[in-house]
Amino acid sequence: xxxxxxxxxGFGGQGVLLIGKLLAQAALDAGREVSWLPSxxxxxxxxxxNCTVVVSDDPxxxxxxxHPRGVVAMNRPSLDKFEGSVEAGGxxxxxxxxxxxxxxxxxxxxxxxxxxxxxxxxxxxxxxxMIVLGALAGLSALVGLQQIRRAVEHAFEQKPRALEVNxxxxxxxxxxxxxxxxxxxxxxxxxxxxxSGGAGGAGNDSDGSACGLH
Amino acid sequence: xxxxxxxxxSEAAAKPRKLLMKGAEAIGExxxxxxxxxxxxxxxxxxxEVAEYLARRMPEVGGVFLQGESELAxxxxxxxxxxxxxxxxxxTSSPGFSLMAEAMSYIAGAELPVVFINVMRxxxxxxxxLAAQSDYWQATRNSGHGDYRCPVLAPSSVQEAAExxxxxxxLADRYRNPVIVLADGMIGQMMEPVMLExxxxxxxxxxPWATQGCxxxxxxxxxxxxxxPQVLERMNRRLAEKYAKMQTDEVQVELYxxxxxxxxxxxxxxxxxxxxxxxxxxxxKEGLQVGLVRPITxxxxxxxxxxxxxxxSAAGVVTVELSQGQMIDDxxxxxxELGRSAFFGRSGGMVPTPDEVTRVFRDLVKRGAx
Numbered sequence: 204x205x206x207x208x209x210x211x212x213g214f215g216g217q218g219v220l221l222i223g224k225l226l227a228q229a230a231l232d233a234g235r236e237v238s239w240l241p242s243x244x245x246x247x248x249x250x251x252x253n254c255t256v257v258v259s260d261d262p263x264x265x266x267x268x269x270h271p272r273g274v275v276a277m278n279r280p281s282l283d284k285f286e287g288s289v290e291a292g293g294x295x296x297x298x299x300x301x302x303x304x305x306x307x308x309x310x311x312x313x314x315x316x317x318x319x320x321x322x323x324x325x326x327x328x329x330x331x332x333m334i335v336l337g338a339l340a341g342l343s344a345l346v347g348l349q350q351i352r353r354a355v356e357h358a359f360e361q362k363p364r365a366l367e368v369n370x371x372x373x374x375x376x377x378x379x380x381x382x383x384x385x386x387x388x389x390x391x392x393x394x395x396x397x398x399s400g401g402a403g404g405a406g407n408d409s410d411g412s413a414c415g416l417h
Numbered sequence: 418x419x420x421x422x423x424x425x426x427s428e429a430a431a432k433p434r435k436l437l438m439k440g441a442e443a444i445g446e447x448x449x450x451x452x453x454x455x456x457x458x459x460x461x462x463x464x465x466e467v468a469e470y471l472a473r474r475m476p477e478v479g480g481v482f483l484q485g486e487s488e489l490a491x492x493x494x495x496x497x498x499x500x501x502x503x504x505x506x507x508x509t510s511s512p513g514f515s516l517m518a519e520a521m522s523y524i525a526g527a528e529l530p531v532v533f534i535n536v537m538r539x540x541x542x543x544x545x546x547l548a549a550q551s552d553y554w555q556a557t558r559n560s561g562h563g564d565y566r567c568p569v570l571a572p573s574s575v576q577e578a579a580e581x582x583x584x585x586x587x588l589a590d591r592y593r594n595p596v597i598v599l600a601d602g603m604i605g606q607m608m609e610p611v612m613l614e615x616x617x618x619x620x621x622x623x624x625p626w627a628t629q630g631c632x633x634x635x636x637x638x639x640x641x642x643x644x645x646p647q648v649l650e651r652m653n654r655r656l657a658e659k660y661a662k663m664q665t666d667e668v669q670v671e672l673y674x675x676x677x678x679x680x681x682x683x684x685x686x687x688x689x690x691x692x693x694x695x696x697x698x699x700x701x702k703e704g705l706q707v708g709l710v711r712p713i714t715x716x717x718x719x720x721x722x723x724x725x726x727x728x729x730s731a732a733g734v735v736t737v738e739l740s741q742g743q744m745i746d747d748x749x750x751x752x753x754e755l756g757r758s759a760f761f762g763r764s765g766g767m768v769p770t771p772d773e774v775t776r777v778f779r780d781l782v783k784r785g786a787x
Contacts, residue, residue, distance in 0.1 A: 224437070224608065231437050231610050239437070239608035264694035266607055269772040 205260050207345045208268040210285055212253035213277025213298070215243060218332030222275065223254035225336055225358060226343070229350035230258040238266040251280065258345045273342060275335055276302060294342045296335060296380075314338050314383045321375055327365070330372035337376025341384065348377050435610035440575045440600065441466035443611045444508065444534055447582035449474055452618040453532075454503040455481035457491040459513060462546040463602040464536035467508040488513045492520030499529040500639040502627025504586050504618075508534035510602075511552050512543060514560065521595055522561025525656075526641025528626075530589030533567075534582065534598045536605035539739075539766045547766025548602030550687060553743035556599045557716040564653050566660045568667060569597045569715040571686045575609035581713070583616050588667065590622040592659055599715060601739060603688040603768070663717050670719035672726065673697065673709035679730040680782045681707045684723055684748050684758065685737040686715065688768075693737055695771040696778055705782055715744070723751035732785020735759040735778070739768060 209226065213219045220241050227239040236259045243252035255271065257263050270290040276282035277298045286308055289295060294312040297305070300319035316338050318331035333355065340348040355373060359366040438446070445467045448456065456475055458468045468484065475482035481498075485491040491507050498505040509517065514535045524531050535556060539549035556569045568588050572578035578600060585596040626637050643649035671690075674697055675682075685693045690711040697707045710726050712719050727734045736745040736758045748758045761777045763769045769777075 227608060228437050231435060237437070237610060240603060241606055263609075263691075264698065265692040265696075265771045266603070266688070267692055267768060267770055269770045 205345055207343060208255065208257045208271040209273045209275065209339065210253055210255050210271045211275040212281035212285055215250045215252045217277045219252045219277055220254050222332050222336045222339065223256045225351060225354045226256050226339060226346060228354040229346045232353060233346060233350045235260060235345060236263050238263045240266040253281065275339060279303060296338050296342065298335060312342065312383065312387050314342065314380050316376060316379060322372055325368055325371050325375065327368045330369050333369045333372035334376035337373040338380040341377045341380025435612050437608050438575060438611045439466055439606060439608050440578045440604040442470045443575050443579040444582045445470035445474060446613060447579035447616055448506055449478055450613065450616045451583045451586040452504050453480065453506050453586065455498045455505040457483050457485055457494040457507050459485055459488045459491050459509065461510045461513045463538055464508050464510050464605045467534065488516035492517035495531045496520050496524050496529065499524065499531045500628050502624040502629060506532035506534065508536065510536050510538045511540050514552065518560035522563050522565065523641050524595050525565035525567065526563060527639050528593040529639065530593055531595045532585045532589055532598065533595060536600045536602055538602050539764060545766045548688065548739060548768060549764060549766060550601050550689065550739040551743065551764060552599065553715065553740065556597050565656060566716055567595045567597050568663055569599050571599050571713060571715050572604055573687055573690050573711060575604065575607060576611050578604050579611055579613065579616060587619050592663065594659065601687045667714060668717045668719050669713035670722045671711040671713060672722065673711065674701065675708035675710065675726045676706060677729060678706065679708045680705045681732040681778055681785065682726045682730040682734045683707060683709045683737060683778070684734060685709065686712050686744065689737055689739055692769060692771055692774055696774040699775050700778055707778055718747045718751065720751040723748055724753065724755065727752055727755050732782045733759065735761055735781055737774065738762045740764050
């Protein structure tokens with residue numbers, strides 16, 4: 204019974220909902236059950252936006268999650284709000300281009316992504332969210348890079364010129380996550396990210412209700 | 418969102434597969450597959466994506482997409498269009514639904530099949546744009562004036578939103594009655610895999626009452642005005658028989674973990690029921706048996722299912738809603754001599770997490786055992 208939940212949070216306009224949709228589409232293409240639940244205000248840009256993606260081998264009951272396996276924080280308020288909620292042994296992707304602090308938790312696998320600078324180097328600052336998505340692909344136990352790559356290719360079908368840089372951004376983010384996973388592995392951390400799936404939920408809060416148990 | 422991605426659409430029709438769709442899009446697509454010929458709308462969060470989807474799709478299937486100048490206009494367009502016998506519908510959210518209430522009463526009085534999709538947001542008044550279930554009373558009693566009722570279908574997933582939209586058209590035609598699909602805002606906004614294959618209109622219902630040009634036959638009249646009290650009472654009685662038949666024939670309910678004996682029985686619908694399921698699974702691992710009765714039809718209400726599940730429950734029944742307590746009235750009516758339901762609800766756009774619901778259920782079981 205593999206199951207994984209990710210909360211992706213940031214300002215409206217940072218591509219938070221898009222990252223989640225691509226992850227969800229990739230999970231569906233991989234034959235998994237999936238739910239994508241957005242939460243945002245009425246603004247097109249600014250304001251806060253987040254979405255919760257649940258990927259599972261079984262039908263999904265609650266699309267709302269208390270303790271996600273991973274959180275992507277695209278800005279500081281999102282890190283402040285969601286860092287504490289990640290289940291023990293889970294992961295945290297921090298968009299360090301927009302976040303002026305590191306992680307406080309020491310029990311998580313943390314990937315700091317300087318997404319704006321990296322995207323600039325790749326030639327298109329708009330691809331910053333694809334770097335973050337690539338990192339997510341590296342950290343997810345249930346959705347692989349190839350599936351996410353296909354979802355991105357499909358999403359950019361009408362914009363072939365933008366596709367190439369976005370795919371390079373995806374690969375760059377994925378490579379960065381691989382480096383962090385290797386480093387954490389060397390330090391003996393990041394347990395549960397080695398393919399043992401959702402079983403890494405031991406040691407959760409007293410409620411014992413981490414979603415990894417399902 | 419600046420970027421619109423369309424994962425759904427007719428290009429995928431070649432082989433049956435699941436599409437990732439928003440609830441609002443799935444509702445729109447299901448209506449097209451039900452053979453809806455006209456959609457009238459006025460935009461309102463959190464369901465404007467239904468209109469966005471149909472603005473593109475309705476012209477593709479030769480249907481009518483029309484954004485009216487107000488919900489009042491939209492509801493009366495439905496009245497007129499339904500009188501021709503065509504399958505017609507609208508979608509709106511709570512404040513918009515209130516504005517349609519007058520026409521809805523006329524539509525019920527004239528016995529016209531119309532589907533109303535109400536994706537609830539929180540109120541009262543303009544309230545907020547977030548998810549709620551605070552229009553239960555309005556939907557299940559009657560939104561407008563007069564002695565009428567409508568079937569109310571409450572989806573709990575995107576797939577079910579599509580299926581119940583289709584079912585709503587069938588019910589509307591069969592009973593010559595407006596039908597409401599009542600979804601919370603999360604159903605409208607959430608994306609989930611949807612299997613659209615197999616969603617198709619049933620056998621067409623004869624509509625001798627429809628005003629399609631006499632063509633030699635006697636004229637028909639579609640109206641709700643009956644000034645002769647004897648005639649109107651006859652009409653009221655006939656309507657009452659129709660609603661009684663719905664209560665016998667059209668109840669739909671899901672039972673989750675319902676057994677012979679329970680520590681606690683929960684009644685919840687829509688997305689709230691799914692959050693309850695996660696709590697129930699967790700408590701099952703602690704050895705507690707909690708059963709869920711999820712009404713799929715809110716009217717007719719699954720009276721027997723609630724009563725029978727509640728008969729053997731150590732800690733009784735709890736009703737859980739995204740409101741301050743509306744469906745609990747129907748639960749209490751169903752319980753009858755068994756007593757009264759406890760209640761847990763959040764509102765104003767606040768949605769309880771599985772942790773919160775788990776704690777509430779555990780406390781109720783403990784108190785029941787004490």
